[in-house]
Amino acid sequence: MGKTILFSPVGGTDPISWNNGYDGAMLHIARVYCPDKIILYLSAEMMEFHEKDDRYMYCLEKLARLQNRAMPEIEIIERPELRNVQYFDIFFDEFWEKISQITDEMAEDDELLLNVSSGTPAMKSGLEVLQTIRGFSRKTRLIQVDTPTKKMNEHAHEGFDVELAWEVDVDNAPDFKNRCHEFECRSLKNIQDEEIIKQLVKDYDYRAAMAVAKDMPEPDPAYLDKLKLARARQLLDFSTVTKLEKKTGMDVTPVKSGDARKSFEYALLLWIKKDRREYVDFCRALTPLIVDLFEQILRCQCKIDINQYVYGDFPGWVRRKCEEEGWNEEEREKRFRGAKICKWHKGRLKQDEKIFSVFQKAYSSGVANRNISSDHLLKLIEEFCKNRAIRDAAKQIREVEEAIRNDSAHEMVSVTEDVIEHRTGLTTDEILKLIKRLFGYTGYGIKEADWHSYQAMNQEIVQAIDAGK
Numbered sequence: 001m002g003k004t005i006l007f008s009p010v011g012g013t014d015p016i017s018w019n020n021g022y023d024g025a026m027l028h029i030a031r032v033y034c035p036d037k038i039i040l041y042l043s044a045e046m047m048e049f050h051e052k053d054d055r056y057m058y059c060l061e062k063l064a065r066l067q068n069r070a071m072p073e074i075e076i077i078e079r080p081e082l083r084n085v086q087y088f089d090i091f092f093d094e095f096w097e098k099i100s101q102i103t104d105e106m107a108e109d110d111e112l113l114l115n116v117s118s119g120t121p122a123m124k125s126g127l128e129v130l131q132t133i134r135g136f137s138r139k140t141r142l143i144q145v146d147t148p149t150k151k152m153n154e155h156a157h158e159g160f161d162v163e164l165a166w167e168v169d170v171d172n173a174p175d176f177k178n179r180c181h182e183f184e185c186r187s188l189k190n191i192q193d194e195e196i197i198k199q200l201v202k203d204y205d206y207r208a209a210m211a212v213a214k215d216m217p218e219p220d221p222a223y224l225d226k227l228k229l230a231r232a233r234q235l236l237d238f239s240t241v242t243k244l245e246k247k248t249g250m251d252v253t254p255v256k257s258g259d260a261r262k263s264f265e266y267a268l269l270l271w272i273k274k275d276r277r278e279y280v281d282f283c284r285a286l287t288p289l290i291v292d293l294f295e296q297i298l299r300c301q302c303k304i305d306i307n308q309y310v311y312g313d314f315p316g317w318v319r320r321k322c323e324e325e326g327w328n329e330e331e332r333e334k335r336f337r338g339a340k341i342c343k344w345h346k347g348r349l350k351q352d353e354k355i356f357s358v359f360q361k362a363y364s365s366g367v368a369n370r371n372i373s374s375d376h377l378l379k380l381i382e383e384f385c386k387n388r389a390i391r392d393a394a395k396q397i398r399e400v401e402e403a404i405r406n407d408s409a410h411e412m413v414s415v416t417e418d419v420i421e422h423r424t425g426l427t428t429d430e431i432l433k434l435i436k437r438l439f440g441y442t443g444y445g446i447k448e449a450d451w452h453s454y455q456a457m458n459q460e461i462v463q464a465i466d467a468g469k
Contacts, residue, residue: 001109002106002107002108002109002110002111003035003036003037003106003107003110003111004033004034004035004036004037004110004111004113005035005036005037005038005039005102005106005110005111005112005113006026006029006030006033006035006037006038006039006112006113006115007039007041007098007099007102007112007113007114007115008025008026008029008038008039008040008041008114008115008118008119009041009043009115009118009119009120009123009124009127010026010040010041010042010043010046010056010118010119011024011025011026011046011117011118011119011120011123013025013118014026014027014046014056014118015027015055015056015058015059015060015162015165016059016162016165016166016169018159018160018165020148020149021165021168021169021170022148022169022170022171023145023169023171024118025115025117025118025144025145026038026040026056026115026118027059027060027063027171028145028171028179028180029113029115029143029145029180030060030063030072031063031067031171031176032178032180033113033143033180034067034069034072035072035113036072036073037072037073037074037075038060038072038073038074038075039075039076039077039102040056040074040075040076040077041077041079041098041119041123042076042077042078042079043079043082043119043120044079044080044081044082047078047079047080049160050076053160053162054162055160055162055165056076057074058162058163058166059162059165059166060072060074062166066172077098092126092129092130095123095126095127095130096130099112099114099130099140103139103140106139110139111139111140111141112139112140112141113140113141113143114127114140114141114142114143115143115145116128116142116143116144116183117143117144117145118145127142128142128183141182142182142183143180143181143182143183144180144181144182144183145179145180146179146181147179148170148177148179189216190216193212193213193215193216194465196212197209197212197213197227197465198462198465200212201227201230201458201461201462201465202458202462203276204234204272204275204276204454204458206227206230206231206234207231209227209230210224210227210228210231213227222464222468223461223464223465225244225247225248226244226248226250226460226461226464227461228240228244229241229244229245229248229250229252230252230457230458230461232244233252233253233265233457234269234272236262236265236266236269238253238261238262238265241253250457250460252453252456252457253265253453254447254449254450254453255444255446255450257444259296260442260444260445263289263292263293263296263442263444264439264444264446264450266285266288266289266292267289267435267439268451268453268454269285270282270285270286270289270432270435271432271451271454272454273285274428274429274432277417279415279416279417279419279420279428280415282415282420282428283404283405283415283420284405286397286400286401286404286405286431287374287401287405289435290374290397290398290401291372291373291374291377293397293435293438293439293442294374294377294378294381294394295377296442296443296444297381297385297390297394297438297441297442298377298380298381298384298385300441300442300443301381301385301387301390301441302380302381302384302385304355304380304384306342306372306377306380308348308352309344309345309348309349309352309355310342310343310344310345310348310372311342311343311345311348312340312341312342312343313340313341313342313343314332314336314339314340314341315339315341318332318336318339321336322336341371342371342372343369343370343371343372344359344367344368344369344370344372344376345368346366346368346369349366349367349368354383354384355380358379358380358383359376359379362379374398374401375398375402378394378395378398381394382394382395387441390438390441393434393437393438393441394438396434397431397434397435397438399424400424400426400431400434403423403424404419404420404423404424436451
C-alpha cells in the first residue's frame with residue numbers, strides 16, 4: 001500500500017483554533033487521512049509561533065498517540081523572509097516547483113493531499129490557481145476543511161496555550177465530525193485537452209485522441225476504453241472490439257455476421273478517408289472492397305461461390321521469410337495462414353464448363369493460377385447476373401477502380417477530389433453512393449442508419465467526455 005503525503009501551508013488557526021476550540025485545517029486533515037508524511041510550509045509569522053512553543057509538532061505527536069499510530073514523518077519548509085504573505089505571485093512558482101518535486105519522488109501508488117484551507121488567501125489561491133491552470137499530478141487531491149461554525153475563521157493568538165488547546169479540542173471526541181471534503185477543481189489544461197480529444201474524435205483520429213487522454217495529468221478518464229474501442233474498430237480488430245463493447249456497454253458495429261461485418265466495416269473506412277481528404281488511401285482501398293462485393297454479389301445473385309474454384313497460395317515474401325528462418329511447410333501454414341492469396345485453380349474451373357468458357361473467351365491465356373481480380377469477377381457478373389441494374393453498377397465501379405487505382409498505387413502523384421472527378425466522371429460522394437447501391441445487392445441487409453454508425457459512436461464518446469464518464 002502506498003504512502004499518503006500531506007502538503008500544508010500553515011495558517012492562523014493551525015494547529016487548533018484558540019477562538020472556537022476546533023482543529024485547524026492542517027490538524028483536521030491529519031486526523032482524517034492519517035498521512036505518513038506531512039510537509040509544513042511556514043511563513044515568518046508562523047515560524048515565530050513554531051519556535052515559541054513547538055505547537056505544530058506537539059499537536060501532531062498528541063494526535064498520533066490518540067490514534068495509536070506511528071508519528072508521521074515531518075518536513076518543515078521555513079521561509080523566515082516571507083512577510084508579504086498577501087502577494088499571490090510569491091507562491092505561484094514556488095508551490096509549483098515544490099509540489100512537482102514531491103510528485104516526481106512519489107511511488108506509483110503514493111498519493112499527495114494538498115491543504116487548500118490553511119494559510120493566507122494568497123497561499124490558498126496559489127494552490128487552486130495552479131490546479132486550474134496547470135493541473136497537478138494524477139496522484140494529487142485538493143482537500144478543503146469546513147469551519148465548524150460555517151463562518152469565516154477568526155484568528156486569535158494572544159495567550160495561546162498549546163497544551164490547554166489540545167485538552168479542550170472538540171475534535172478529539174471519538175464521534176468528531178469529519179469536515180474534510182475533496183475540492184473538485186478541473187484544470188484548465190484538462191478542459192483544453194478534452195476539447196482537443198472531442199475534436200480528434202469528430203475527425204476520426206482515435207489514435208491521437210488516446211495519446212492526449214493518456215497524457216492528461218488527472219487519472220486516465222473512463223472514456224479511454226471507449227476511445228480504445230473506436231480505434232480497434234478502425235483497425236478492424238474485431239476480437240478487441242467485441243471485448244470492449246462488453247466492457248463499455250457500447251454497441252458500435254451494427255452488422256454482426258463475420259463476412260458481412262468485415263466487408264461493411266471496411267467500407268465505412270472509405271467514408272472516413274473521404275471525410276479526412278485522404279484521397280490516395282481512398283483510391284487504394286477501393287480494390288479489396290470491390291473484389292469482396294463482387295464475390296458476394298455472385299454468391300447472392302448468381303448462386304456462384306468462387307471458393308469452389310480457387311486455392312490459397314503464399315505470396316513471395318512469405319516464402320522468402322520461411323527460407324531465411326528454415327521453417328517447414330507445417331510451420332509456414334501455422335504462422336502465415338491468413339496471408340494466403342486466392343488464385344484460380346485450373347482443374348476446378350474446368351469442372352464447370354460455363355465458368356471456364358467465360359474466362360477462356362475473355363482472356364486468351366485464361367486465368368489459371370492468377371490472383372482473383374475484380375475484372376475476372378465482373379466478367380462472371382456480366383455473364384450470369386440477370387439484373388441489368390446490378391451489371392451496370394458493377395461495370396461502373398470497376399471503371400472507377402481502373403481509372404484511379406493504378407496511378408495512386410504505383411506512382412507518386414497528387415490525388416485530390418478534382419483529380420478523382422476528372423478521371424472517373426464521379427465525385428467521391430457519388431462513388432460512395434454507388435458502393436452503397438452495390439451493398440444492396442449482397443443480401444447483407446444493411447440499413448440506412450448503419451451507414452452513420454461511426455457518427456453515432458463519435459457522438460456517444462463526446463457525450464461521455466462531457467459527462468465525465
